[in-house]
Amino acid sequence: MSINRYLRHPFWQAILVLVIAYVLIEYGIPYLPPLIGISSAPVPQSVVLQYMLTVLAGVLIWVSDNEERWARFREPIRATLVDRDKRVLRIALLVIVPLLTGWLTFRAVRQTVAAPPSLRSIHPAPPSSITFRGQTMQLAGLENPLREGDLMAEAYRVGKRVYYQNCLPCHGDALSGDGHYAHGFTPAPLAFTGSSTIAQLTESFVFWRIAKGGPGLPREGTPWNSAMPAWEDILSEDEIWSVIVFLYEQAGVSPRTWEEAEGSGEH
C-alpha cells in the first residue's frame, strides 16, 4: 500500500492529526518560540491532556459528520477486531494495552518523593517605610543620593569594593548569580544582568532588599530560606547606595524611575 493511500484514509488522517497535535503541544510550544526570540515554557501535563481531549473531540466530529467517511474510518478498527488475518495484532493489542494501563496506574499510585513546592514571590511588595539603624526611611519616592553629578565615579569605586568583598561569592564576578558559593544555596542567588531583576526595580526597592536581606522579607518571599544577609548589620547607608550604583553600572542596566513606577502601578 502506498503512503498516499494511508494519507487519504480518514483513520490514518485522524491518527496523524493527533500525533502532530501532541508533538506541537509537548515540544512545539516550549521550543519553537525561543527560536524567534520569544520566551516560552513547557505545558503542564494536565493542560496537555485537556488540549489533546479537545483535539480528539474535533477529530471525532470531523470523521463522523459524513456517513461514508465514518464507515471508512471504522473499517481498520473493525478489521483489527474481527478479521482472521489480524489475529496476531489483535492478541498483541489485548496484551499490550492492559499492561500499559497497569503500568500507568502503578506510576500514579506508587510512593513518590518530592520536595514540597516552594512558591515564592521574586519581587515581593516593599513596605512603605523601613527603619535603618534607628532612622525611619520612607521608601516611596526615595532616590539614590549618590546618583548626582560628580558623586557617581566615587560611588562606583566604593560600590565595587563593597561588592567584591561581600556579594561576589554568591552573585558572581559577572553579576549573573553564579558565584563560587551560589551552588550551596536554595533559592539560588539572583542575577543582576538582563531585564528581569534590578532593571525592573527602583533603587529604593533594591536598598530595602540589601538592608533587610532574607530575614526582612515578607512571608510570601520565604524569609526562612534566603541566605541573603541583612546588610544593615555590616554595611553603612553610603556603602549600600554605592553598591547599588555599582550594580546598575556593571550590569549595564538602568533603575526603574518613580515616574515609570507610578505610570504602571508598583508591584
Add this chain to the structure above:
Amino acid sequence: MSTKGFAIGVALSAFVAAAPAAAQETPVGKAIYDKWCAECHGEDGAGDGSAAAYMLPQPRDFTTGLYQIRTTPSGELPTDDDILRMIDEGMPGSAMPGWKEYLSDTERNDLVQYLKTFSPFFEDEAPSPVEYGGPPGVNEEGLAEGKEFYDKIECWKCHGQAGRGDGPSAPTLEDDWELPIRATDLTEGWNFNGGHTTEAIFARLMTGLNGAPMPSFADLIDAEFMTEEQLWRVAQYVKSLSPETPEVREVVRAALVETLPTSVDDPAWDAIERFYIPLVGQIIVEPRWFAPTVDGVWAQAAHDAQRVALRLTWNDPSESPNPEWEEWRQRVVSVMEPSVEATDELLSDALTVQFPTTIPEGMKRPYFLMGAQDEPVYLLSWNSGGGATEALGRGMNAIEPIGGASTLTTESTFDDGQWRLYLSRDLITESADRLAIETGRPIPMAIFAWDGSNGESGTQGAISTWYFLYLDQPTENITYAFPVVAVLLTAVLGLVIIARAQRATGGGGPEPGSD
C-alpha cells in the same frame, strides 16, 4: 557610563605610551581587566585587589609570571593558549570563574596580551608546550601499576594514602607567596584547577604547578626512574579516585529496612543510597568565614519504623583536635583574620544536622541559619571531642542542649582524611522539644560542618540551606492492587469489544484467502 569612559581614556593613553613586543597593552584588554579583574587581581596585577583577603586560594599575582596550569615545562612561562584556557574555563575549586560566556573572543584574547604586560618575563621568547604521547588503554593492571607509582613517587606525602589531601606534609604546605595551600583532595576531581580529564591530570604531572608545591615528574622520566607510560598510569589511577561530579538532589530518602544499621561501618550501609549535600562558607552573619574546609557531605538514611539512623561522610584532611595541624591553623587564621589573635586552644571537628522542632504543615519553616529567637530549630550536634547531643538552636550563637532522657546514639570514625558519623534515635520521643519524626513526609534538614584544625568554630564554618529528609512508608498492598485491577478491567473491556464486533459481523469474519 562616566567610569567606563574614564577607563577607556586611561587605556588609550597607556597604549600610546608603550607597547612591548610580546605583550600588548590594547585599549580593550586594559578596559576589560579594569572592569572585571582588577578588584581581585589588583590594578597592577599583583594579586592584591580589595577582594583578595576574602578568598583562599587568593587571586593570582601576575607580576611573577608564575602560572599553575600550563602545557609548558616546569618553571616556564605559559603559552597564550594556556592563559586563555584559564580565563575561559576559570579555576574550579577557587573563586575564579570561567569567562567564556561573558566576554567576546576579542576581549578575552586582548586580555591575555594585557595580563602579560604585568610581568617583564614575557619579553622573552614564548616557550612551546611539552610534547608527549597519548595515554595507554585503561585496565586493572594499569591502575595497580598507577597506584604502585603513586606510592613510589611519593604522591601520598601530600595527597595522602587515599588521595584525600591528608598526607603527612599537607599541614606544612605553602605557595611561593607564603600562603597556606591545600594538597588537592584527589577524590574530588570537580575541584581540580586544570580540569579532571586523564589528559589534564597527566599534563599537571608532567609540567607541575608553578608557584605551588606540586612539582613536575618529567625529570623522573628523563632519569629513567619511570617511563612516560607509567606516569600515564599514575594519571589514570588519580582519575579513578574521583567519581563523577555528584548530583545534588533536594530530598534525602531514608529507606525502610528490616534491620537498622547499628554502627558507623555496618556493611548494611553499602546498600543504602547516598545523597550529596554541598556546603559553603558561612558568610551571612559576623564573624564570617571565607575559607571552609568541608565542601560537601554525603548523607545516608534508613529507618525501621521505630528508629531512624543517619550516616554522614565527609572529607577533612585533619582529625582534630590535632597538634600536627596547629601550624596550619595559625597560618590560616593569620591570613583570613589578620586582626584576630589565634587562640592556643586546640579546636575539635564538628557536624550538626538541623531540623525544625515540628514538621511544618505549610511552607513556613524556621530560619535556615540555626533558627531564630522566636522559632527554634532542633539540632543533632556532634563534636569530635565530646560525642553527640540533642540541642535547640535560636541563632548561631544561641544553642542549648535539650535536657532529659535522650534516645540518641552515636559513633564516629576517622581514617585517611575522612570522617564517618553515625547518628540514630527513636522516631517518636516523650519530649516536645525533640522533633517527632514521621514517615511519608518531607522533613526540612540542613547540615553544618566545622574543621577545628582550620580554625573553624561558632559562626565560622561551612553551611547548607534547607534540604529534606523523607522516611519511606511501607508500601501498602492496595498500591499493588490498583494496577492489577486496571489490567484486568482493560483486558475484559477489550475482550467484550472484540466479542461484540465479531458477533455483529456474524462470526469470525472472512477466512484469509477465502475471497
